Amino acid sequence: MSGALQVELDVADRDVRLALRIEPGETVALLGPNGAGKSTLLGVVAGALRDGASRVALGDRSLADGTTWVAPYDRGIGLLAQDALLFPHLSVAANVAFGPQAHGVRRAEARRLAEAWLERVGCTDLRRRKPGQLSGGQAQRVAIARALAADPAVLLLDEPMAALDVDARPALRQLLREVLRDRTAVIATHDVLDALLLADRVVVLEGGRVVEDGPTTEVLARPRSAFAARVAGLNLVAGQWASGVLVGERSVSGSAHDGLVDGDDAVAAFRPSAVSVYAEAPAGSPRNAWPVTVTAIEPSADQIRVLAGRLSALVTPQAAAELRLAPGSEVVFVVKANEVEIYPR
Numbered sequence: 540m541s542g543a544l545q546v547e548l549d550v551a552d553r554d555v556r557l558a559l560r561i562e563p564g565e566t567v568a569l570l571g572p573n574g575a576g577k578s579t580l581l582g583v584v585a586g587a588l589r590d591g592a593s594r595v596a597l598g599d600r601s602l603a604d605g606t607t608w609v610a611p612y613d614r615g616i617g618l619l620a621q622d623a624l625l626f627p628h629l630s631v632a633a634n635v636a637f638g639p640q641a642h643g644v645r646r647a648e649a650r651r652l653a654e655a656w657l658e659r660v661g662c663t664d665l666r667r668r669k670p671g672q673l674s675g676g677q678a679q680r681v682a683i684a685r686a687l688a689a690d691p692a693v694l695l696l697d698e699p700m701a702a703l704d705v706d707a708r709p710a711l712r713q714l715l716r717e718v719l720r721d722r723t724a725v726i727a728t729h730d731v732l733d734a735l736l737l738a739d740r741v742v743v744l745e746g747g748r749v750v751e752d753g754p755t756t757e758v759l760a761r762p763r764s765a766f767a768a769r770v771a772g773l774n775l776v777a778g779q780w781a782s783g784v785l786v787g788e789r790s791v792s793g794s795a796h797d798g799l800v801d802g803d804d805a806v807a808a809f810r811p812s813a814v815s816v817y818a819e820a821p822a823g824s825p826r827n828a829w830p831v832t833v834t835a836i837e838p839s840a841d842q843i844r845v846l847a848g849r850l851s852a853l854v855t856p857q858a859a860a861e862l863r864l865a866p867g868s869e870v871v872f873v874v875k876a877n878e879v880e881i882y883p884r
């Protein structure tokens with residue numbers, strides 16, 4: 540462990556000014572709209588962007604300040620970009636062995652490390668190929684192996700799934716879950732699922748400033764900033780997986796991901812717009828029908844947000860009027876199981 544990553548950004552010509560401290564082993568998701576400053580932050584930390592007024596330190600080692608400037612390859616910081624950026628003329632195995640070799644590891648040992656990482660990311664069979672012969676998802680797996688083979692103290696990920704087909708994302712996300720566990724990492728993303736599944740903590744940037752910073756489930760369930768509210772505001776129910784159902788504050792049925800087994804800690808996520816509100820439980824009893832007491836009613840764009848404790852539903856103003864919704868109303872929240880995703884935590 541190399542100690543906390545401390546960043547003080549002051550990039551005047553981009554109007555990005557913020558301070559952030561990331562503890563060893565912590566994975567932080569950076570969320571924010573286009574132009575918020577995510578890439579600027581990663582660039583300064585990685586050393587791709589040189590800016591005299593910003594400071595970066597890892598533990599008690601300064602990587603950049605008014606007088607110090609450590610070159611990117613010497614920082615102990617790995618960067619995984621949107622595109623895999625592999626060396627096109629080297630084989631997959633040589634790409635992965637490159638980092639360790641560049642840091643003085645002997646050739647045979649670097650090859651052995653490369654083989655171990657390729658196995659870890661499920662790409663052993665691809666070791667002799669050239670990057671041009673890989674799919675986007677395969678190339679990104681190899682890039683993960685390459686970044687981790689260099690044993691970075693901190694891994695930065697800049698929208699690592701953005702260039703992939705939607706179909707290729709869940710498997711890569713699962714791999715990242717495994718390799719990021721207990722690692723110090725910062726992942727810039729537009730996708731709230733990345734934050735939910737990969738990060739302990741969410742930092743929201745807007746206009747070059749930190750506007751929100753907190754534990755992932757708190758920020759996603761009860762966002763305070765405008766951006767986080769737009770992308771998140773998810774209903775999250777934590778519990779344990781038991782016989783095909785999540786059992787927590789409520790029992791929740793949904794589509795379960797990636798080999799959940801009984802007893803696993805899990806979280807169910809669904810959008811407020813997927814929740815229907817009824818005066819009484821509808822006939823045919825859908826699997827997710829929860830009697831609740833309304834705690835608050837709030838306008839939300841052209842809809843009404845109905846809060847019931849930690850849960851929320853979005854309904855039309857007409858529906859709210861017909862149901863005479865008010866704090867204290869007893870209603871039933873209904874969510875189709877296919878609108879609910881259940882993930883390991």
Ligand SMILES: Nc1ncnc2c1ncn2[C@@H]1O[C@H](COP(=O)(O)OP(=O)(O)OP(=O)(O)O)[C@@H](O)[C@H]1O
Nearest residue numbers: 552553554555571572573574575576577578579580
């Ligand atoms: N190469 C550059 N030169 C000057 N200004 C830049 C440059 N790249 C970005 N900026 C500006 O810096 C600010 C922060 O942008 P940045 O690229 O860090 O945002 P981002 O959160 O990564 O956005 P996106 O989600 O679009 O990647 C914006 O005002 C942007 O216009």
